[in-house]
Amino acid sequence: MRALLSLLLMLGLCLPAHAVLPGEMLADPALEARARALSQDLRCLVCQNQSIDDSDAQLARDLRVLVRERLKAGDTDDQVTSFLVARYGEFVLLTPRFGWHTVALWGAPLAFLLIGAGTIAASLRRRRLAGEPPPAVPLSDDEKAKLEAALRS
Structure with missing residues (x-):
C-alpha cells in the first residue's frame, strides 16, 4: 500500500502543474485548446522561467484572461501573439522569433x-604533424660511468 501511495505521489509530482483556474476556461473546447497552446508559449513576466499557463502570479492570470478575450473576439493566434509582443516586447515569448x-x-x-x-x-x-618523438640517443661510456657512480652513492 505504501509503495502504491509513493508511486502515485511521484507520478503526481512529474505531471505539469497548470495554474489555469476553472473560471478562466472557455466553453468552446477548440478555443480553449488554442488558448492553452498560446499560454504555454508565453513567458510569465513575474516568474520569467515559467509559461503563463504554469504560473500562479496575478499578472500571468491577467495575461491568460487577455489571451482568451482576444480569441473570443476572433483574433488569430498570430494576432494575439503580435498584440502581446507589441504590448510587452519580445521578452514575453518563451521562444524568441x-x-x-x-x-x-x-x-x-x-x-x-x-x-x-x-x-x-x-x-x-x-x-x-608532431609525429613520433625523436629516438632516444644512447649514453656515452663516460655518461654511463657517471650514472653508475651516482647510483652507488
Whole structure:
C-alpha cells in the first residue's frame, strides 16, 4: 500500500502543474485548446522561467484572461501573439522569433559548435604533424660511468 501511495505521489509530482483556474476556461473546447497552446508559449513576466499557463502570479492570470478575450473576439493566434509582443516586447515569448536582433541568440550554439570542432581539428592536426618523438640517443661510456657512480652513492 505504501509503495502504491509513493508511486502515485511521484507520478503526481512529474505531471505539469497548470495554474489555469476553472473560471478562466472557455466553453468552446477548440478555443480553449488554442488558448492553452498560446499560454504555454508565453513567458510569465513575474516568474520569467515559467509559461503563463504554469504560473500562479496575478499578472500571468491577467495575461491568460487577455489571451482568451482576444480569441473570443476572433483574433488569430498570430494576432494575439503580435498584440502581446507589441504590448510587452519580445521578452514575453518563451521562444524568441528569429530576427536581426536575435541572430546572436540563435547563432551562438552553432558558433560554439564550430569553434569546438575547429579546436579539436587543430589539436589533432598538431599531433599528427608532431609525429613520433625523436629516438632516444644512447649514453656515452663516460655518461654511463657517471650514472653508475651516482647510483652507488
